[in-house]
Amino acid sequence: MNKTQAKPIKILFVCLANLCRSPMAEAIARVAYGGMIQADSAGIAPGTGPIFPETALILSEFYGVNLSGHRPRHILEFPLANYDYIIAMDSLVFMRLSEMKEIPKDKLFGWEVPDPCGLGIEVYERTALQIEDDLEKFVQKIDEEHV
DSSP states (O other): OOTTOSSOEEEEEEESSSSSHHHHHHHHHHHHHGGGEEEEEEESSOOSSSOOHHHHHHHHHHHOOOOTTOOOOBGGGSOGGGOSEEEESSHHHHHHHHTOTTSOGGGEEEOOOOOOTTSOHHHHHHHHHHHHHHHHHHHHHHHHHTO
């Protein structure tokens, strides 16, 4: 990714409840790519309350991010036309998004990041590492397409 590009790439990460994977992806994208990526996160069935403690712990310890103020939001709360990419965190979310008429299909991409909810802190760590890896591959693909 070109560090001198004029405007950041806008990505909306979407998971089921907006409590684990998509907030992780949002935070990791912001930390790893700074001003080059403007990231947000949403859910197709947003949970209530704060992000899970394991999510908060991983983001705080490994990325220096405090998401204590995070509020789960539904994807339709966002101005979808403003995003360059909408990334579904798994195939179920991808299928649900592809069925929604409001979702711009040309911006929709799918990853396969398993939901770590209730599976212990080690699984959350692996989830964060997988998100890092998937994000790096995604950014590399974007770079190759825009050369």
